[in-house]
Amino acid sequence: MSHTKSQRVTQRTIAELAGVSQATVSLVLNGKADSTSRIPEATRRRVLDAIAETTYVADPAARSLAGVGNDLVGIFTYEPAFPQETSDFYAPLLMGIETTAESLGVDLLMFTSAPIVDGRRQLFHEKNRLRLADGCLLLGQKMDTGELNRLVDSGYPFVAIGRRDDPAGRIPYVGVDYANATSTLAELALARGHTRFYSLHVPTDAESTRDRQSGLVRVLDEARVELTSATTDGSDLEAAWRAIRKAQPTVLIVEDATHAHRLVDIAVADGVDVPNDLSIVVLGERTRPSERGLDFTRLAAPRPQLGSNAITLLHQIMNGSSDAVEPLPHRQLLECVIIEGATLGAPRIGSNL
């Protein structure tokens, strides 16, 4: 727009400077030394010198059109990534992604232009721009399987972060083994002697939520131990707390970390001591140190590694697995770390609950 036509430095410009053809410039730049077209050192030098004199960089759009990659990895987040509330969730992922992107030599393209409907970005829309990138990482708690399948059909390389239900096994993802981790936590609680479990989870039917529930249920069923389940979106935790008191569990399993924090406040105000009267275990993300200095017993997803693995896998999918390296599995579940905090005690007889 602002540039006059002549401003832009293209391969043709370089070619004229070096006294060769545009094709030669391209060949030099791409280091093609096929038997079909060799270029002697002298010519190569002239071209490279000409490039050095100018500020030439290949137009990525043109490269892309011409069918070669651009080393551009897209990042699609279903919610804005940087506001305080979501940043705790995305930042560790992005950190892993960024670090690995650096070593892979790729740039990151964030699709912030996607229109937002009902608080979620729309993957497919009029001016879908996914193709700007060579491949794409999909981040978000919940994704539409239909959309993902459509993406698979299009042949566009992508990797989802988080396990995805997909019987056909066509959706590549890197997820967290929440089921297993939750089972371990439940066994821990059982070992401490807990007998009455209460699970408070979020109302979405995202895979991550279901996995946690199934992990919990599996262990408790096996042990023939009682489990009460309830959901809350966090809007009325007072009510949730009243329901909990009524059920009189010995241990409370809370999916969402912020819910857990607020519940403890309510519980303490209600004269209940944690963990002496009631143990609490947290299954959630977004855990930052409690105001109260409470160190929850919880599970912690290895999110930087999640991001790192995802972009590594995507990179492999994009560039075709070089036969040198062992191909990565297209569906990965990472182990979740269990953090032994201070909120899982032994059940107390005659608890104040």
Add this chain to the structure above:
Amino acid sequence: MSHTKSQRVTQRTIAELAGVSQATVSLVLNGKADSTSRIPEATRRRVLDAIAETTYVADPAARSLAGVGNDLVGIFTYEPAFPQETSDFYAPLLMGIETTAESLGVDLLMFTSAPIVDGRRQLFHEKNRLRLADGCLLLGQKMDTGELNRLVDSGYPFVAIGRRDDPAGRIPYVGVDYANATSTLAELALARGHTRFYSLHVPTDAESTRDRQSGLVRVLDEARVELTSATTDGSDLEAAWRAIRKAQPTVLIVEDATHAHRLVDIAVADGVDVPNDLSIVVLGERTRPSERGLDFTRLAAPRPQLGSNAITLLHQIMNGSSDAVEPLPHRQLLECVIIEGATLGAPRIGSNL
């Protein structure tokens, strides 16, 4: 690579489906209703229907090549943006950028592939990829003026975040008026009766550091009040503290927030009460609630707005100021908020310092 040729849905595909030419499809999609080429509703419908049947999306690379911008805004951060230490600094900026990018309808390209030397990303290097984006935002505490001027010369649209020294006035930036804010803080301290100032700042000669110093010096000079200055990179705050004790100031002005936190710990261990024995004022970024629950009197840059203004300005520079809107100034300084915390008291005679 993996795609067979026929897979890809292009305008030609649509054209065949609708029984028109590729050109017509393009015209329909871009709503060109020039007198030179009108298209009746009937045809338009057929084309749109055909598009609806397929999963067609315009190839952004092709559009870009064809001369329409691709609404890509680059973000160059001199350090990795997401690790914990830097994230506190970048996240608020990115939040403002993201939000505004959304409403401007542009995508964000993060240049993570730039090689790192001495812990800082290199703006210019072999495979400089800035041109991938239509324009670029530059984030970082310190930037090389030479590099920035080279960027100006290239005609590439960019906006720096943070004030930049540049007598020629060619570098567009959106910065924070640290000088003024620091002056205000100093006046506040003077008004409370402080007579001995001690400034502890970071060793860089970044504009932001200098601005704070100059704002401080201006007010104190005017008031003919004593000021001791020292620098620290935070590696030996014990030594810094010993120097402070020796100087016996009534108020301590600390540039870096994390230094301030750690200094308070040292001071308290040393039997000094804040703010009764010693007042502290913080000029720095990256302030998160203290472990100790200490609420520093400090200044807080409006970082989300910084980001927002920067991308708005860049967008205007990229697209040429539409004559409809008032053109934005290419060099902006935003007012800094002063937060009246609990660490600036009145000086105490016979302080324990």
Add this chain to the structure above:
DNA sequence: AAAGCACGGTAATACGCATTAGCAGTTGCC
């Protein structure tokens, strides 16, 4: 009836790059 005209649409081209076929000049070989 010839000329003008609006309409509806298409062919052709440019954008910058990668890639292939192939051309002219040189060298190698028997």
Add this chain to the structure above:
DNA sequence: GGCAACTGCTAATGCGTATTACCGTGCTTT
């Protein structure tokens, strides 16, 4: 000396889109 093989390079083409120049067709006007 004749032919093949090789060397060093270029012309031509395609990628998918936007845009311009232009061409039929049927209708109106004189």
